[in-house]
Amino acid sequence: MKAALVLETGKILMGESYGAIGEAFGEVVFNTGMTGYQEVLTDPSYSGQMVCMTYPLIGNYGINRMDDQSEKAQVQGFIVKEAARNPSHWQMEKNLSRTLAQAGVVGIKGIDTRALTRIIREHGVLRGVITTETEHLSELIPKVKAWLVPADVVAKVSTSEIYTLPATQTVKSSQHVVVLDFGIKKNILHAMQESGFRLTVVPHTTTATQILDLQPDGVFLSNGPGDPKSVEVGIETIRGLMGERPVFGICLGHQLLSLALGGDTYKMKFGHRGGNQPVQDLNTKRVTITSQNHGYAIAEESLEQTPLYVTHRNLNDQSVEGVKHRELPVFSVQYHPEAGPGPSESLYLFDEFAQLMQEWRAQHAT
Numbered sequence: 587m588k589a590a591l592v593l594e595t596g597k598i599l600m601g602e603s604y605g606a607i608g609e610a611f612g613e614v615v616f617n618t619g620m621t622g623y624q625e626v627l628t629d630p631s632y633s634g635q636m637v638c639m640t641y642p643l644i645g646n647y648g649i650n651r652m653d654d655q656s657e658k659a660q661v662q663g664f665i666v667k668e669a670a671r672n673p674s675h676w677q678m679e680k681n682l683s684r685t686l687a688q689a690g691v692v693g694i695k696g697i698d699t700r701a702l703t704r705i706i707r708e709h710g711v712l713r714g715v716i717t718t719e720t721e722h723l724s725e726l727i728p729k730v731k732a733w734l735v736p737a738d739v740v741a742k743v744s745t746s747e748i749y750t751l752p753a754t755q756t757v758k759s760s761q762h763v764v765v766l767d768f769g770i771k772k773n774i775l776h777a778m779q780e781s782g783f784r785l786t787v788v789p790h791t792t793t794a795t796q797i798l799d800l801q802p803d804g805v806f807l808s809n810g811p812g813d814p815k816s817v818e819v820g821i822e823t824i825r826g827l828m829g830e831r832p833v834f835g836i837c838l839g840h841q842l843l844s845l846a847l848g849g850d851t852y853k854m855k856f857g858h859r860g861g862n863q864p865v866q867d868l869n870t871k872r873v874t875i876t877s878q879n880h881g882y883a884i885a886e887e888s889l890e891q892t893p894l895y896v897t898h899r900n901l902n903d904q905s906v907e908g909v910k911h912r913e914l915p916v917f918s919v920q921y922h923p924e925a926g927p928g929p930s931e932s933l934y935l936f937d938e939f940a941q942l943m944q945e946w947r948a949q950h951a952t
């Protein structure tokens with residue numbers, strides 16, 4: 587069955603249906619990962635977006651039981667060049683096209699995803715619609731232009747109930763971390779459980795007082811979808827946590843931390859999405875290749891009016907990738923040290939968090 591991708595510029599790309607039949611609007615972004623499509627599909631940070639995979643062959647190892655990053659597919663749409671016809675892997679349970687169809691994700695295949703990526707790189711992120719109804723495509727252009735990214739995306743993906751997870755690694759004294767969930771990826775939870783942390787995951791609307799009542803050793807600020815400035819409740823909560831406990835934030839959590847402390851964020855032209863972003867630790871000068879998925883970033887000049895300073899930088903475009911508080915045990919990174927998908931060479935950051943919590947506990951022992 588035919589399908590089309592209509593962009594807000596009026597450009598129409600024809601392909602074939604891949605996944606669910608229907609029509610889906612979203613913000614079209616590209617991801618440069620060669621593998622990891624299952625994690626991309628299920629990463630809540632992609633809520634509201636249609637992902638174009640730049641790698642030309644997708645689906646070749648199917649879908650397995652372990653790689654889901656949340657309970658369901660989160661992308662609005664999925665755009666690939668060639669969809670693997672005969673996927674094969676010993677852990678494969680389903681193929682990708684059936685998974686998309688069952689999840690109701692409208693996808694399209696047969697698109698020159700590298701050409702589409704060049705369009706996005708030139709114009710910046712674009713709104714688009716994928717449709718299997720290909721009769722009157724030009725009528726969709728004004729509709730795409732009128733479509734807005736939903737403002738309440740975090741509310742859609744955050745947990746509605748508090749839940750706990752045990753540490754999966756035995757360490758000398760297990761640390762209790764409250765996770766403020768703005769749309770967390772499972773791999774972050776796993777990485778923290780593996781670091782010996784007991785977790786209490788709380789909804790994004792939880793207040794600082796409610797969090798402190800749980801008597802955590804530290805608080806973690808998760809990743810999540812959308813514009814950080816629209817997550818006002820989270821920003822308020824983070825302000826209330828400063829000086830009370832060690833805090834570590836990733837991606838959206840990192841952006842919210844800077845907003846909470848008087849910094850600013852901006853929307854990038856086309857963002858960083860993929861598993862090959864070089865980041866330098868400015869202290870050790872060490873460079874790690876990181877996994878990323880973000881379209882907003884901290885405005886570096888705005889940090890002057892905050893107690894934060896830059897600790898990590900992206901070597902492709904020099905953007906801010908990590909910050910630390912000058913006095914308090916508070917730090918955050920824009921990238922994904924838990925990987926999934928992507929390299930796991932930044933896992934050491936969870937150890938740094940453990941270290942901060944240990945020092946805090948020693949100082950505040952009664």
Ligand SMILES: NC(=O)CC[C@H](N)C(=O)O
Pocket residue numbers: 631808809810811812813814836837838839879880881882883
């Ligand atoms: N992965 C994330 O947490 C993404 C953060 C934010 N929604 C952005 O796109 O920049």
